[in-house]
Amino acid sequence: MQHLLDDIDKKIMVLLQYNARISISQISKEVSMSQPSVKERIIKLEEKNIISGYNTVFNLRDLNRGTTTFILLKTEHCQELTDFCEHAIEVTDLFRISGEYNYLIKIQTASIEELAEFQDSIIKFGPSKSHISLKNILENRVLL
Numbered sequence: 001m002q003h004l005l006d007d008i009d010k011k012i013m014v015l016l017q018y019n020a021r022i023s024i025s026q027i028s029k030e031v032s033m034s035q036p037s038v039k040e041r042i043i044k045l046e047e048k049n050i051i052s053g054y055n056t057v058f059n060l061r062d063l064n065r066g067t068t069t070f071i072l073l074k075t076e077h078c079q080e081l082t083d084f085c086e087h088a089i090e091v092t093d094l095f096r097i098s099g100e101y102n103y104l105i106k107i108q109t110a111s112i113e114e115l116a117e118f119q120d121s122i123i124k125f126g127p128s129k130s131h132i133s134l135k136n137i138l139e140n141r142v143l144l
Contacts, residue, residue: 017142072097
């Protein structure tokens with residue numbers, strides 16, 4: 001079901017995406033609305049599951065997980081791969097994709113050596129190609 005958002009809803013969502021800890025008071029100033037009205041709009045967005053949660057963004061480099069790698073994987077062992085990825089601390093995202101490869105795995109490691117160890121652990125699932133990110137240009141971009 002598609003929900004129509006007006007410009008105020010979109011502005012509220014942009015503000016929350018950039019800073020999920022922004023106060024209702026600050027949002028109300030930014031959108032020129034009363035605090036109760038802003039709170040009501042946020043609650044409605046949550047109830048409609050348009051806002052489905054709030055996240056914290058970590059500095060992965062400072063957590064010794066600064067090497068980002070995308071791995072394309074071709075496998076017929078889909079459930080086993082999913083189970084493996086759910087328990088692998090390096091895996092941040094797993095996508096089912098179309099094309100020659102059927103999975104895209106995003107991992108965060110401390111080093112190239114740790115990446116090599118991870119690659120050794122997924123050999124059993126099938127052929128893969130790894131692409132190490134040199135620089136993050138856009139991430140979690142606001143889509144509104």
